[in-house]
Amino acid sequence: MNINDINIGDLLPSREHQASNVSLFLYNAAVWNPHRIHYDEAYTTEVEHHPGIVIDGPLQGDWLSQVALNWLGEQGSLDRFEYTNRRAAYLGETLTSGGRVVSVDRAKQEISLELYIKNGDGDVITPGHATVHLHT
Amino acid sequence: MPLLTDEHRAWIGTADPAVTVEVTRRDIQKYAAATEQQQVRYLQGDEAPPMFIFNLFSEIPALNKLRADGLARGGGAGPKLPLKRIMAGGTEIQQHRPIRAGDVLTGTRRLKDIYEKQGNSGPLIFMVRELAIIDGQGAPVMTEIQTSIAR
Numbered sequence: 001m002n003i004n005d006i007n008i009g010d011l012l013p014s015r016e017h018q019a020s021n022v023s024l025f026l027y028n029a030a031v032w033n034p035h036r037i038h039y040d041e042a043y044t045t046e047v048e049h050h051p052g053i054v055i056d057g058p059l060q061g062d063w064l065s066q067v068a069l070n071w072l073g074e075q076g077s078l079d080r081f082e083y084t085n086r087r088a089a090y091l092g093e094t095l096t097s098g099g100r101v102v103s104v105d106r107a108k109q110e111i112s113l114e115l116y117i118k119n120g121d122g123d124v125i126t127p128g129h130a131t132v133h134l135h136t
Numbered sequence: 137m138p139l140l141t142d143e144h145r146a147w148i149g150t151a152d153p154a155v156t157v158e159v160t161r162r163d164i165q166k167y168a169a170a171t172e173q174q175q176v177r178y179l180q181g182d183e184a185p186p187m188f189i190f191n192l193f194s195e196i197p198a199l200n201k202l203r204a205d206g207l208a209r210g211g212g213a214g215p216k217l218p219l220k221r222i223m224a225g226g227t228e229i230q231q232h233r234p235i236r237a238g239d240v241l242t243g244t245r246r247l248k249d250i251y252e253k254q255g256n257s258g259p260l261i262f263m264v265r266e267l268a269i270i271d272g273q274g275a276p277v278m279t280e281i282q283t284s285i286a287r
Contacts (some may be wrong), residue, residue, distance in 0.1 A: 017172075026170035030163075031191040034206035048205070057224060062171045062187035069185065070174050081186055082228035 001075040003106050003134055013111065014098030017063050019055045019091055052092060057085035060095070060126045064115045066128040067099045071113075074080045074090050076134040083115070083128030094120055099130075109134045139259055140252050144215040150247035155193040159184065161237035179180045184235040189278055193243030214247060217275060219261050225283030232276045240272045248281065261286040 016111055021039070028038045037054040044050045061083045068078055078101045099115035110133045117126035161181035167188050168178040177183040197208045235241065249264040267280040 023170060023172075026166070030167045030170045032194070032196060033191060035200055036206040040206075043205075058187060058190040058227075059171065061190070061227060063187065065185065065187050066171075066173065073175065074177075077234070078231055080228070080230050082226055084226040085224055113233060 001072070001134060003104065003109050004082060006104050006111060008101055008103060010101040012067050012101075014096055015063075015067070015070075017095045017117075019059070019093075019095075021053070024053065024055065024059075024091065027056060031058070036121075041061060045124040047128075050090065052090035053094070053123050054097070054119065055089040055091065055095070057088075057095075057126070060085060060089065060117050061128070063095070063097045064117055064126055064128045065130065067097050068113050068132055071099075072132055072134075076109075078130055078131050078132050079088050079110075080131040081128065082114075082130075083126055087119075087123070087125040089117075089119060089125055095125070102129075109136060138252065139186075139218045139261060140250060144217070144250055147215045147247050148248060148250060149248075151244050153244050154244040155195075156240065156242045157192060159235055159237060159239045159241060164188065164235075164237055165234075180238050181261075183237075184229050186229050186234075186278070188235060189229070189243075189269065189280060190268075192246065205269065214263070215250070217261055217263075219259065219286035221287050223285045225262065225285045227283075228281045230279045232278060235277060239277070241269050241277060242265050243269045255287065258287060 024038050037048055037050060038056060041053055043094060044053055064083050065081050096118045099113050102114045103112040110131060113130045115128040115130060117125045119125050153163050164181040164184045172178055173185055178185050201209055203209055245265055245267045248266040252259055252261045265282050269278045271277050
């Protein structure tokens with residue numbers, strides 16, 4: 001990856017994410033999150049009145065960071081990353097992550113990325129930004 | 137009329153007790169599998185993806201300390217707010233260096249700022265919390281800034 005070949009507007013590869021009961025169980029076990037809205041469907045719909053099991057906001061944040069990390073591979077580092085969960089997503093939805101280059105500082109080897117997670121309707125439910133630099 | 141008083145603002149700068157954790161290769165591998173990482177260094181547990189720090193410095197309560205919804209009773213220190221409905225704002229992470237298997241990390245969370253704004257549908261209170269993560273030598277590893285909004 002050469003900084004001179006990277007231009008504003010370049011698209012990062014997009015990826016589809018389909019959470020399952022198993023993947024949400026393992027994620028919430030790994031981060032030790034016992035909130036029932038991520039694994040107990042009856043409780044989630046009847047008590048907290050969600051339409052279904054809730055896909056964790058920070059899990060979407062992780063998928064968003066992976067857009068930048070997988071694009072960089074071993075050739076750079078992530079310095080700064082931010083995201084906002086704007087709208088909830090539920091088990092059964094297919095989400096799509098992706099991004100594009102918004103600025104390139106060739107002298108500093110630094111690149112700014114705009115990142116998104118979209119739902120099936122194409123609405124951005126989790127937007128974010130990352131600043132990365134390439135190893136010299 | 138402003139909702140926040142000097143009593144609320146006196147909490148700015150106060151910190152929760154520091155928490156120290158040992159990061160194991162197996163912890164990283166579990167996280168990497170659950171989040172479907174694609175980089176070998178994460179899947180092998182050599183290095184942790186940046187979002188691995190989510191909940192890493194939270195207390196692990198006994199089961200009898202959990203409420204019916206599964207979450208812990210009580211929660212962290214902080215001012216009692218005049219608005220009760222809490223929404224997640226944004227999360228920002230600065231990575232000074234990646235977390236590696238074997239790291240012994242100390243995280244300290246403090247209230248960085250509290251302020252109010254007039255939203256379209258009423259007043260909003262913004263709480264900004266900073267989690268500073270250092271390694272065993274005291275060098276900065278990561279900083280996380282989380283904003284929550286009460287309305």
